[in-house]
Amino acid sequence: MSAIFSRRRFLIGSAASLGAIGLTGCDDITQSRHVQQVLSLAERLTMGTQRLIVSPQALAREYTDADVSPSFHPNGSTQPNSAEYVQMVETKFADWRLKIDGMVNRPMEFSLADLKKLPSRTQITRHDCVEGWSAIGKWQGVPLGLILQTAGLKPGARYAVFYCADELEQTLDGSGRYYESIDLIDAFHPQSILAYSLNGKDLEVAHGAPLRLRVERHLGYKHAKYVMRIEIRERFDDLWGGNGGFWEDRGYEWYAGI
């Protein structure tokens, strides 16, 4: 095939696709697998760049009590309805235990009282939803890094996966279960905490009682609510949709720093 022919074919192809944009709208193009693969290059570029130009220790801005939102907007699951969770709410989470397992030297369990006895961090930070809104709240909780250090990570550990009590999408196969994953840079960030309190009160059900993750340099969907178990893993592509989180399996970026 001559170079000219293939160039002509390329030009015709380009013109045809531009015509397609103009005539039929973009949905055929937006749904094309190849297009999606090309577009997803941006996520890697964004993550690589932000990791390069934002120090791993850089802190999200902390605000003052005066800046706190009058009412913190609850989003996503606000009332998990599984029998186990409803039971836990009734008993005020007395029997709830946070499990830490996977690639750790000492698998552990913590009751809510155990967690509240550990050193805590309080931070007034801004919660940024992927939809566009923001709310400022005062969070108190245990630094995730402290918990992970106590459990001791095995060599090869790369991700912390959070398993939650809520099913945001009702499914028969459990694929609607909420989960999230972060890497160790974010897990050991000083502002990454397992929060049990919002604005000076025990976390309400709508905000993820008894425990939610705060990972302040990411959008809201990374901040898993109703955390039941943290598993340390080398990979997450073998879990549910393979993309590392409930929303990630539904098309959202795993790297949610933007």
Added chain:
Amino acid sequence: MTSIEQTGTAPPSPPTKIFIRRHSVSTRITHWINVLCLTLLLMSGMQIFNADPQLHWGNYGAVEDPSWFEIASIPAGDNITGTVRIGRLSITTTGILGASTADGEMIPRAFPAWATIPSYQDLAAGRRWHFFFAWLFVINGLVYLFYGLVGGHFRHDLAPTAQDIAPRNIWHEIKDHARLRFPQGEKARHYNALQKLTYLIVIFILLPLMIGSGLTMSPAMDAGYPFLLDIFGGRQSARSIHFITAWSLVAFVVVHIAMVILSGLWNNIRSMVTGRYAIINEETDR
């Protein structure tokens, strides 16, 4: 020649058409990549806006908080009314904003299906389109800045001269533009003062505002560069400024296209594609 001048009875010399090289290859390529990027950024941006169709000012802002701008969908019996609210002023916009038809059915939607990428509501997909073309737009802009500085485009073509920015000249040009009288002949060789000032505002104010306010919405960027929050007055203010600046750019493009059409569509388009721009000299300037 001398004798002609002396007699003063020379017939007017016929109009001469000459071609000049109006736009460098870097200007032309970056211009059309910009057309592609800004179109797709606007359409995917409207998709993203639809996920939370209201704007706040300050650090925080969610549905519970007061908003200064909102595209609302209000159910009215079996129908839906669409409204745009700016402050306390509310305008009914059913059919376009707040309520529009998709597949023959009236649905609640801030921006209509025909204006967004994808046409159906899909925030995740809208974000992927937006960030991909935001990167292409930024890289393209850097290439343009590099050639603009090194190749002298800014110095030679865009920097206004003292004569350009004399109030009298600007007033004169405004009057001429209003009468749709555009520079001809030798004067058409260069951008006029209004063009220079408009392009400078777009290149050095609006587009950087777009990028800066966009980055301020990134929680990771805010952690690394907290001054962004101070410049824009908080993340929700940045979102508002991103929105206002986007529509300022749309306004620029509308006027820009109108001027392209009115001042010689084919000549202008050719000059931005091939670089060749025709100038007709009605009389020989001596």
